[in-house]
Amino acid sequence: MSKIILSTDIEDADIVNLRIGDIVYLSGTLVTARDAVHERLLREGRDLPFSLAGKAILHAGPIMRNLPDGTFETVSIGPTTSMRMEALEAEFIAETGVKLVIGKGGMGAKTAAACRKYRALHCVFPGGCAVLAATHVEKVESVDWLDLGMPEALWRLQVREFGPLIVSIDCAGQNLFEDKKIAYNARKAEIIKTVLTASTNKSI
Amino acid sequence: MEQTEKINVEHFTELLAKFIALLVIRLPDDVMAKLAELSQRETSPLGRVLYEAIKDDLSLAAQLKRPLCQDTGILQFTVRVGSNFPWRNKVSEVLRQAVLRATREVPLRPNAVEIFTHVNSGNNTGTRIPWIDWAVIPDRDDIYIYGYVAGGGCSLPGTAKVFMPLEGLEGVVRYIFDQITSYGINACPPLLVGVGLAGSMDVAAKLSKTALLRPIGTSNPDAATADLEQRLTDGLNALGIGPGGLGGEASVLGVHVEQAARHPATLAAAISTGCWALRRALIRLDADLNYEVLSHKGAVL
Numbered sequence: 001m002s003k004i005i006l007s008t009d010i011e012d013a014d015i016v017n018l019r020i021g022d023i024v025y026l027s028g029t030l031v032t033a034r035d036a037v038h039e040r041l042l043r044e045g046r047d048l049p050f051s052l053a054g055k056a057i058l059h060a061g062p063i064m065r066n067l068p069d070g071t072f073e074t075v076s077i078g079p080t081t082s083m084r085m086e087a088l089e090a091e092f093i094a095e096t097g098v099k100l101v102i103g104k105g106g107m108g109a110k111t112a113a114a115c116r117k118y119r120a121l122h123c124v125f126p127g128g129c130a131v132l133a134a135t136h137v138e139k140v141e142s143v144d145w146l147d148l149g150m151p152e153a154l155w156r157l158q159v160r161e162f163g164p165l166i167v168s169i170d171c172a173g174q175n176l177f178e179d180k181k182i183a184y185n186a187r188k189a190e191i192i193k194t195v196l197t198a199s200t201n202k203s204i
Numbered sequence: 205m206e207q208t209e210k211i212n213v214e215h216f217t218e219l220l221a222k223f224i225a226l227l228v229i230r231l232p233d234d235v236m237a238k239l240a241e242l243s244q245r246e247t248s249p250l251g252r253v254l255y256e257a258i259k260d261d262l263s264l265a266a267q268l269k270r271p272l273c274q275d276t277g278i279l280q281f282t283v284r285v286g287s288n289f290p291w292r293n294k295v296s297e298v299l300r301q302a303v304l305r306a307t308r309e310v311p312l313r314p315n316a317v318e319i320f321t322h323v324n325s326g327n328n329t330g331t332r333i334p335w336i337d338w339a340v341i342p343d344r345d346d347i348y349i350y351g352y353v354a355g356g357g358c359s360l361p362g363t364a365k366v367f368m369p370l371e372g373l374e375g376v377v378r379y380i381f382d383q384i385t386s387y388g389i390n391a392c393p394p395l396l397v398g399v400g401l402a403g404s405m406d407v408a409a410k411l412s413k414t415a416l417l418r419p420i421g422t423s424n425p426d427a428a429t430a431d432l433e434q435r436l437t438d439g440l441n442a443l444g445i446g447p448g449g450l451g452g453e454a455s456v457l458g459v460h461v462e463q464a465a466r467h468p469a470t471l472a473a474a475i476s477t478g479c480w481a482l483r484r485a486l487i488r489l490d491a492d493l494n495y496e497v498l499s500h501k502g503a504v505l
Contacts, residue, residue, distance in 0.1 A: 021250065023253065060274065061274065061275070061313065062274050062313075063270075063271060063274050063276070063311060063312070063313045065311060075270050075271070075274075075311065076270050076271045076272075076273065076274035076313075077274050078273050078274045078275070080275070080356065080357065081356070081357050081360065081390045081391075082390075083390055104357065104390065104392070104448075105389060105390025105391075105448075105449055106389070106390065106449070124448065124450075126253075126254050126257035126258065126261075126447075126448055127357065127392040127448055127479070128258070128261065128272070128273040128392050128479060128480060128481040129257045129258060129260070129261035129273075130261065130271065130272065130273045130274035130275075131261050131264040131265040131268060131270050131271075131272055132257055132260050132261040132264055134270070135264060149314065149317075149324040149326070150313060150314055150324075150326075151313060151314075151315070151324075164253055164257060166250060166253070166448075166450065176450070177389065177449065180389070180445075180449065180450065180451055181385070181386075181389065183444075183451075184385045184389070184443050184444070184445060185385055187442065187443055187444070188381055188385055188443065191381070191439045191442045191443065192377055192378060192381055192439065194439065194442075195377055195435045195436065195438075195439040196373065196374055196377060198435050
């Protein structure tokens with residue numbers, strides 16, 4: 001199968017046929033947005049300094065190095081736990097028109113519904129693989145809201161074939177991690193019984 | 205004399221700053237070996253993609269000398285200091301200075317946020333941070349320092365609860381499974397699961413973290429505890445959580461249990477988890493500040 005590369009601005013047609021478990025890569029504009037950016041936009045009602053329509057966001061707090069010429073180098077930039085943004089992500093997608101939400105681990109039913117309604121994807125980048133991710137960043141285009149601190153600021157990046165990105169919620173609202181969770185929980189009761197049966201000292 | 209002392213303290217600080225750099229750039233030997241073993245065994249296609257990314261990341265981090273994960277955590281140290289170690293009065297300040305230096309030079313991500321002001325100090329120090337756990341070893345003149353990076357993602361599943369003794373092992377086992385199948389999935393598995401069992405929550409919590417410091421592949425010296433470790437490892441692996449929580453052969457790097465005698469009326473259990481990027485390191489320094497990195501064989505600072 002050939003490598004699927006999504007380029008910003010992403011159109012609905014680029015993503016509607018992708019399904020959970022598919023692997024894609026991103027080229028173009030990727031903006032970091034985690035807890036504080038979501039809060040500032042949606043709870044404090046501040047405007048974003050640029051449009052995110054058709055773009056991609058990354059739940060991440062990078063390590064950036066300030067270079068002598070005033071620009072920044074991306075040292076290390078892995079994804080953070082997406083579930084922390086679940087309370088606000090649906091609203092974020094509706095408000096901004098962002099097409100790709102990239103992070104780590106799954107997201108919940110509200111985000112899945114928003115992905116279906118507004119045609120967006122949630123993808124996971126392999127957690128912890130932050131230097132791998134940094135090598136796909138070509139340039140730091142700008143930084144805004146740096147008063148939030150380095151991890152929480154709005155870093156606008158130019159990326160090339162950023163990935164692998166595993167589709168975890170698709171435009172049909174299917175949710176890979178929710179499906180997996182159901183499977184893990186279905187196995188759990190039987191396994192716990194085995195663990196306890198094998199026990200030689202049931203009462204500690 | 206004063207001049208000599210100044211030179212030695214500077215040397216001690218420099219060594220520990222380099223030790224912190226090693227800690228965030230390279231995984232310890234036991235974790236590397238376990239990841240290689242689990243990667244070999246992985247059959248799920250998505251699981252293999254994840255292990256491939258992990259392998260690439262580890263080699264890029266070593267090659268470019270960058271933190272292998274962007275979350276360089278809250279710096280925690282467990283210090284076992286000989287009562288005759290000549291630099292014992294300096295250790296606390298040297299660790300603080302080493303954190304400041306490593307934050308600038310590696311660089312590390314500034315992570316220390318004050319509880320009420322939400323202010324990030326920007327330099328990884330703050331109230332009681334870096335965190336240091338102390339133990340004094342009588343009649344020795346050397347020091348053992350464990351460095352541990354407590355990242356946000358894998359600190360989130362941490363929990364402690366006091367059970368009634370009649371809930372027994374069953375209650376504890378359910379508690380562990382519930383936590384790993386909910387919070388554990390997003391915490392960058394395969395995880396090292398540390399379990400502390402004791403009479404009160406604080407002792408159990410501390411032991412759950414101590415459990416993560418023990419090398420993977422070792423067992424608790426008590427036979428019944430070692431048996432529980434093995435059964436929990438097999439049981440959690442049977443869930444098939446896989447790398448990144450996407451499904452696969454293994455869920456954990458291992459399960460380590462540490463226990464203390466409990467009160468007749470209580471059974472406290474605590475869980476700490478370490479992600480696959482389990483960044484811990486152990487250094488021994490003698491009275492002359494000659495060092496050996498015990499966690500990373502052959503490492504030169």
